[in-house]
Amino acid sequence: MDTVFEDIPRESLIYLGISFTVFLIIYWVTLFVLRKFGKDPRYLVPEGVMKKVAFPIFLLFVSIVVRMTSFRQLLGMENEEYWFKKASTLLFIFAMTWLIIGILKVVKQLIIHNYDVNTEDNLKARKIYTQFNILERIVIFIVVILAIGAVLMSFQEIREVGVSIFASAGVAGIIIGFSAQKLIGTVLAGIQIAIAQPIKLDDVVIVEGEWGRIEEITLTYVVVKIWDKRRLIVPTPYFIEKPFQNWTKTSSDILGTVFLYTDYKVPFDALREKLTQILENTDLWDKEVNVLQVTDSKANFVEIRALMSAKDSSTAWDLRVHVREKLISFLQENYPESIVHNRLLINDKDLAPSKTD
Secondary structure (H helix, E strand, O other): OHHHHOOOOHHHHHHHHHHHHHHHHHHHHHHHHHHHHHHOOOOOOOOOHHHHHHHHHHHHHHHHHHHOHHHHHHHOOOOOHHHHHHHHHHHHHHHHHHHHHHHHHHHHHHHHOOOOOOOOOOHHHHHHHHHHHHHHHHHHHHHHHHHHHHHHHOOHHHHHHHHHHHHHOHHHHHHHHHHOHHHHHHHHHHHHHHHHOOOOOOOEEEEOOEEEEEEEEOOOEEEEEEOOOOEEEEEOOHHHHOOOEEOOOOOOOEEEEEEEEEOOOOOHHHHHHHHHHHHHOOOOOOOOOEEEEEEEEOOOOEEEEEEEEEOOHHHHHHHHHHHHHHHHHHHHHHOHHHEOOOOOOOOHHHHOOOOOO
16 A cells, blocks of 8 residues: 555645545535525525535535646646646536536525415516526526636637637628627517516416417517417517517406497396396406496497406406306396397388279
């Protein structure tokens, strides 16, 4: 055993041993603290954090050890300093990128843990989910791009080529900029949606004449789940540049309308009483709005609008079809003469026989 280490300076072994011991102490103390706090609901550290950050921290330590002179001396490769430093740099960049992404996911989990999008009043929760889902993608995209750039710039040859290209490619840069204008605009639109939030996850929207809910928001496109289970894929700039309907922008409650076209003989008071009775006998109504008005009159019919409220758009749809069916059945059974029909006035003179007959 002594012959193995007899050519290695004692200082190198001491430095390496101290570094390894310090890392183990820090690693196990951190592991103990995170695991203990993760199991205690009084603390903000979520359980399972160490699984996301343990290996990248280990790789950071390895990258530091690989750069140490004592490590090269231990391997008997003192003359390979360039390759060891290069490997250390690449490993450090990779581990740091992995660690940042892991911490980002932990922070996201920590924040959105207190918000439940499955509750009825989930407006704030949907805002938080939307912001963090988009911002997470943005940060990961930027971190990965910076990591790739740092890796490439760590090679002197690539750095020199890159500087010469940038110095002589002004016109090419302008051309590339124009070519990437749409891509850049799309990414910026995704960032703007995350900040301004014209739409949020689970929002009810009318897009291109289709009714649906926002199912997914990315940097470049938005997925709208149509009521019949189809998926409408819309570029993110659409929600910045074009008008659309958002039924749950500030709240989920909504007004529903039912239009009836009846004869002039329809009894309005009886119809109002029936509407109230229908609404009071269903759980679909939120007991806020109950109005029946004559909104228009034509030569052959009267337009009647029943206005009612519900807690959300899906419930409002079910309430509307329920009320429409019940009101029509009420008129059919009790006031059939109120159903729209065409009148024909026949003069008695027209019925009298002519002299020629």
